[in-house]
Amino acid sequence: MKVLLLGANSQLGWELQRTCPEKIQLISCDYPKVDFCSKTSIKQCLETSKPDCIINAAAYTAVDLAEKEIQTAFKVNHEAVADIAQYAGQNDIRLVHISTDYVFNGKNYRPWTIEDSPCPESVYGKSKLEGEIAVRDILKNKALIIRTAWLYSSHGENFVKTMLKLITKKNSLNVVDDQVGTPTWAYGLAKGVWEFIEKSLSGIFHWTDAGIASWYDFAIAIQEEAMGLGLITKTIPILPISSKEFPTPAQRPFYGILDKNMTWKTTAGLNPVHWRVQLRAMLKELN
């Protein structure tokens, strides 16, 4: 099967490339070879690749900047996705599209299920939801949408790497403790994506690692694990603060836990792994 990977340089795209099964013929593409702000560029990329399946791991992911760059966020996360879905529909190509927990507003007391109605608050969340809607409207149940959250990888920029840098540079750190989610190693998600493709699944699925953490819990774990592995040479006090004490341009969900029961039943070969186990594995890799 010939698979076109859009967003090959993303954290997830990089993990998809290194976990790609041998039998897949993978064509990797990213900006500027394909620019999601240009219809011509998207069309050219799709027409020259002639894939059987497209994985879209590209997105405008600058959550705070999106509050200012609204048009670009919608062009990349909505309009380009609609064009890709249209092309996939017309040419009988399978589409795997990656989405986010930010399609929910975070005001919940139990994990978000795929039956819950999305209700995004940030521009990023709204643009990603419009992308999801376009995919579903155009391809109905033929496409696969995977919502994930709190991604990190040894490739690219993310919370884990930022914490490691800050711990090395600073004498203490304040980290918010009133937003909870599930840190997720993009490597595990990538293996999940290949399994979904192998099983020809469609519809909406949620994928994160297992367990729950606040950003504060996550930062504490990063420091402990990194110290244990000798990745850092000192530890510093990490103090919990509220989101009010750390205002950001975009509002983030306070409760971003996704219900994965359906996913775990469907991908029986891939048992849920606790986020801390995955964090240790990623840090070992960085080492």
Ligand SMILES: NC(=O)c1ccc[n+]([C@@H]2O[C@H](COP(=O)([O-])OP(=O)(O)OC[C@H]3O[C@@H](n4cnc5c(N)ncnc54)[C@H](OP(=O)(O)O)[C@@H]3O)[C@@H](O)[C@H]2O)c1
């Ligand atoms: N990161 C998270 O915590 C998180 C959480 C939930 C869901 N997700 C979703 O998971 C997917 C992968 O996220 P990620 O964190 O791995 O992504 P990422 O590392 O932030 O990378 C985003 C990718 O999109 C590409 N891109 C941006 N603008 C583009 C444009 N105009 N044309 C073509 N490509 C463009 C980037 O190319 P350049 O590198 O060249 O700029 C990059 O390869 C996305 O759909 C994201 O919404 C991410």
